[in-house]
Amino acid sequence: MAVDEAIFRECIRGGRGPTLRFYGWRAPTLSLGHFQDLEREVDAGACERLGIGIIRRPTGGKAVLHDQELTYAVIAGASSPLFPPSILETYRIISRCIAAGLAALGIETALTGAGRQEAGDRLRASCFSFPSRHELTAAGRKICGAAQVRSQGAFLQHGALLMGFDPRLTCEIILPHRKGEEQLDRLRRSVTTVGEQAGREIDAETLSGHLREGFEAVLGVRFEAGGLTAAEERLKEQLMANKYGADRWNREGRNMEWISAL
Amino acid sequence: MYSREHIWVRVDGDLATIGITDYAQEKLGEVLSLELPEADAYVERDEPFGSIESAKAVIELISPVSGVVISVNEDITDDIGIVNSDPHDTGWMIVVEMDDLSELDDLLDTRSYQDYLIQEAEVD
Secondary structure, three states, X not given: OHHHHHHHHHHHOOXXXXXEEEEOOOOOEEEEOOOOOHHHHEOHHHHHHHOOEEEEOOXXXXXXXXXXXXXXXXXXXXXXXXXXXXXXXXXXXHHHHHHHHHHOOOOOOEEOOOOOOOHHHHHOOEHHHOOOOOOEEEOOEEEEEEEEEEEOOEEEEEEEEEOOOOHHHHHHHEOOOOOHHHHHHHHHHHEOOHHHHHOOOOOXXXXXXXXXXXXXXXXXXXXXXXXXXXXHHHHHHXXXXXXXXXXXXHOOOOOHHHHHHO | OEOOOOEEEEEEOOEEEXXXXXXXXXXXXXXXXXXXXXXXXXXXXXXXXXEEEEOOOEEEEEXXXXXXXXXXOHHHHHOOOHHHHOOOOOOOOEEXXXXXXXXXXXXXXXXXXXXXXXXXXXXO
């Protein structure tokens, strides 16, 4: 998260072109959406008992359990010709990139058209429990969730592709706890994984390779492998120490003190 | 007056009342959450003073002026729907005591802001 935000902040300052990142998680971690209320949405006691860390994303949306998944981040500035200024158009183009990558694995996907978070949906705290606008489904089940933060024309979009899914674990940590089997069934029916749809196990390297090719084909560009600049590295360290490593942000979601210190 | 980041500014002496424009609220759709600075916080021109979440994304609110926040609209944190229903009046967000009135020179008047919106719609 700190790396993604460091790149995003440098992008706002004009110091960097569009970036595509893929990463996994060393240990199961729950991420809250920027504005989610920890006490209301997550069983923090269960997380502690199960050894699941809790962090808060800079992007919006609902809680996500990052376990067996490939996470992507797309970051671009206002001047990038690759992405339009429209929020929904950006979701749509990135969805097309992901869809192209999954198609190479034999997975057919569809873009959902329904609105995200209609009134009744706000009760559903898990990001993967329902498909939202311009997100991808395979066989009618959500395969890739996404969320954005934007500032001064730049954006950071996070998304996650499940490589494995444990609905029981999700139900144990995300509130509200409903009638067990009913909730599990709903999750099983509404969520799918890359391996399940491909009909074989797909490792993260293979998946990220195909996704990268999907982005390159749809956007008409070639990505070059690279690391953080010195400025991004410094910012990442600051973000890790003062924001993503701090309860003020992870637990309470207060961002302004950090922002004003930038 | 308006900023290119879709923030309106109403000036009274060295006090600037700030909120998001009707265009911004319409583009965002239903506002779900809002984070604003606390009174006495310092905000800086062209830097975020808060953020807002709609069904589509989290958007950072960019301050058009620098200065100390002397008042925050608590009513909109209690009833966030006001940001959508009345963004230019009761949906105001913060009042800033400005450091430098010349920062206002970079803002757009109503007509220039309307022209700017037309340009934005063309590239969108």
